[in-house]
Amino acid sequence: MHATANTVDPSEIAKFEAMAAEWWDENGKFKPLHMLNPTRLDYITTQIAAEFGRDTRQPKPFAGLRVLDIGCGGGLLCEPMARLGATVVGADAAGGNIPVARVHAEQSGLDIDYRHTTAEALADAGEQFDVVLNMEVVEHVADPLAYLTACQQLLKPGGLHICSTINRNPKSFLFAIIGAEYVMRWLPKGTHEWDKFITPDELFDLLGNAGLDPLDRMGFVFDKIRWEWSQSPRDLSVNYVTASRKSA
């Protein structure tokens, strides 16, 4: 248990346990996120393995890597990273998520350092990571360039930055409106604003201006017949992800 968790009122713990159960219920209100998770994890693990020369068929392939997940929520990405052997820090600006994520990690027998903080605050404190996961956050921030610059500062030289977001075009507008009840639940921070969405080319420019070298981009597409997500190198029209590196 973390020191801060011990100061929490016991009646609050029961509430956090219930909230953790909610976050982790694959048929509950975060169902769309649970459905997307294996596809996101496929991309993330493949990129990390390639960048750091790790073999994901072996147990604990990410041992020795320090990973930061920004906007960690209930820990849907932190727990897999910890299971893969990485040393994980989960940060969320929504403080309510932190004890919830802690309760679940404890139940899963995983050691994860969850903090109520922001990328900017971590960068100011001089924290350094091999990998920064920045999934579905950039479309929510006021100043994307300042935010991505903080992400760049958090990386060790040669570190890997994985950033996903939503494209800005008529299709994503429809998706974001029609799919709002799904999409808006992905992050508890607030509603998406379509004009804050970023195209892949704009994101590549922003990453470059933040001092990162863009490496790769990939679409996440939802197949309505098979009712599952998959990666698509050609279709980046709605959800997509990028990989970029801080120069060594």
Place this chain on the structure above:
Amino acid sequence: MRFDADILIVGGGLVGSTLGLTLARSGFEVTMIDALPKATRRKKGFDGRSYAMALATSRLYRAIGLWDALAPDAQPINEIKVSDGRPGQPPSPFFLHFDHAEIGPDPMGFMVEDRHARVALLEAESDAKTLTHLPKETVVSQTVVPGGVEVTLASGKTLSAPLLIGCDGRRSGVAERAGIKRIGWDYGQTSLVCAIAHEEPHHGIAHQLFLPAGPLAILPLTQNRVGVVWTEDSNRAAEVQAMDDAGYLDVLRPRFGDFLGEISLAGDRFTYPLNLTIAERFIDDRVALVGDAAHGIHPIAGQGLNAGIRDVGALAEVLVEARGRGEDIGTAPVLRRYQQWRRFDTATLALATDTFNRLFSNDNTALRTVRDLGMGAVNAMPGLRKTFMREASGQSGDLPKLMQGVPLI
């Protein structure tokens, strides 16, 4: 909570220990809970029991590094002859003949004696650092807890892990405690199983003879011996089993024929009542079923063990892949991949063996004519025959990597 292992396996039989070894060799911490003492698993003499391992099954054993220990005592099955006959009469002129040379250089499969398989598995276990074998332990309860499942053993010990696998046979306690119902029926038939020593060489040919009471399989073992699986109506089987060895052989001889010369018993005699029992689901919260616990099929084509080993290959592949993604291996999205993979195959196989048995365990003249013609037709068409052979040697369907001889890690 901190768990005692990554995976708990209930059942230490052939499928359970193969699964335990496969998962341990893939880097998982495995605890295998086995009701029997190890000494029982390590009987020295030949007791008459043997397994028909399809080629694909032998490839899984090769991929987990066990085949070298099994191969010296394994008899290759080079050809399979299927015929339709009545005891005391020559078989019908129509029969099926499968020669491995038609589909490739490898044999169709191998006959491996139970004692050799068990010793090889026990030896391999002692080298597997992440496998713990708990003999003489039974599970009295299982409870899903946050992040995993906890079992209480008869000794009072408790164990927990993210995933519990039931390899505990047709009357699986793991399935029952998880509330998984079963469907199935008894065939009213019993298989008589024994090993026979004979004069003439068998040339690695397996025979499947369809007799009115049920099928008779003659499977080549090493050193001029064959394994015999002989199915009769259950009442008749009980009578035959009660006879002394001489009486038993007197009943067998006319069914068996004289193509191998004089015959004698080369081990103990066993009986297995036949039933079909399929679990309505192969998975539950933190639980997966493997082998007969998931699907006990009619052993007409010797596919029970091979279907169980296919479960092993599929589940190990799903779990290694999930681990590589950092997923919690005991959760529904992961286990559903295993169930989807195996359920279709299993239903097909169970239906096929059931239909086959109903068609062939019958002395109706019309049916007999139809199946004779059917066998003649299959035999005359090389394409169809090759399809049957791929099925029999376990090479059809969505084959797990391990069963193609491809290692997982």
